[in-house]
Amino acid sequence: MYASSIRARLALAEGSSQAAPMTTELILLRHGETEWNSLGRFQGHLDSPLSSEGLRQADLLAARLSSVSFQALYSSDLGRAVETARRIANRTGHALRQDGRLRERALGVLEGLTREEASQRHPEVFAEYSAGGPDFVVPRGESTSQRLRHALECLEELGARHAGERVVVVTHGGVLSLLFRHCLGIPFGTPRAFSVLNACWNQFDYHEGKFRLVTWGDVNHLRVSSRDDT
Incomplete structure (x- = not known):
C-alpha cells in the first residue's frame, strides 16, 4: 500500500515535470558594420x-x-541583417527565415542623415527623437513603442514555436536596445548608458511568456587578428 502510494506520487511528479513550460534560448545578434x-x-x-x-x-x-x-535561424528582412545571416547560414547549413517584424525602427525623414545633418534640416523632429519619448512618431517613420511591439510579437512567437530549443536571430541595434530596456525596466527617455556594438552576441531566455537577459554585448568572437582570420 505504502509502495503504491510512493509510485503514484512519483508518477504525478514526473507528469508535472513533463508538462512544465520549457525555456527557449534566443541568441540575438546585431548585423555587421x-x-x-x-x-x-x-x-x-x-x-x-x-x-x-x-x-x-x-x-x-x-x-x-x-x-x-x-x-x-531567423533574420530581419533588411539587407544588412540578411547578408549577416546568410553568411551564418552558409557556414552552419541552416535555412534562413526572414521576418519584417525584426526590422530596425523606421526613422522616416531622418534616414540617410548624420546627426548633425538631422539637427540642421529637421531641428524639431531631431529634438523630439533625441528626447526618446516612446510614443513620438518620426514623420514617415514610427515610434519606439510601435517597433518594440512588433519585435516582441515576433520573438514571443519564436519562443513558443521553438520551446526548449536554441534559436539564432539577426536583428538591429535599435531592436536590441529596446529589448534590453524592456527586460530591465529602463525608461525609454533615459539616456543610453550601454553599448550595442555591431555583430554583438546577446542571449535572452523566453520562459512562461517572459524574457530574461542572460548575456549582453559579447564580442569575444571579434577579437581575432587579421592574420588569425585568414
Whole structure:
C-alpha cells in the first residue's frame, strides 16, 4: 500500500515535470558594420551594404556559431541583417527565415542623415527623437513603442514555436536596445548608458511568456587578428 502510494506520487511528479513550460534560448545578434554605420548615418528602413569590416564581423559570427548547436535561424528582412545571416547560414547549413517584424525602427525623414545633418534640416523632429519619448512618431517613420511591439510579437512567437530549443536571430541595434530596456525596466527617455556594438552576441531566455537577459554585448568572437582570420 505504502509502495503504491510512493509510485503514484512519483508518477504525478514526473507528469508535472513533463508538462512544465520549457525555456527557449534566443541568441540575438546585431548585423555587421555597414558603410553608413561607419559614417554615422541613420539607417532605419533604408539600407547600406556591409563594410569590409562588417563582412569580417559576419564571418567571425558564423565561425563562432559553427560550433554551437541551434535549431533555427531567423533574420530581419533588411539587407544588412540578411547578408549577416546568410553568411551564418552558409557556414552552419541552416535555412534562413526572414521576418519584417525584426526590422530596425523606421526613422522616416531622418534616414540617410548624420546627426548633425538631422539637427540642421529637421531641428524639431531631431529634438523630439533625441528626447526618446516612446510614443513620438518620426514623420514617415514610427515610434519606439510601435517597433518594440512588433519585435516582441515576433520573438514571443519564436519562443513558443521553438520551446526548449536554441534559436539564432539577426536583428538591429535599435531592436536590441529596446529589448534590453524592456527586460530591465529602463525608461525609454533615459539616456543610453550601454553599448550595442555591431555583430554583438546577446542571449535572452523566453520562459512562461517572459524574457530574461542572460548575456549582453559579447564580442569575444571579434577579437581575432587579421592574420588569425585568414
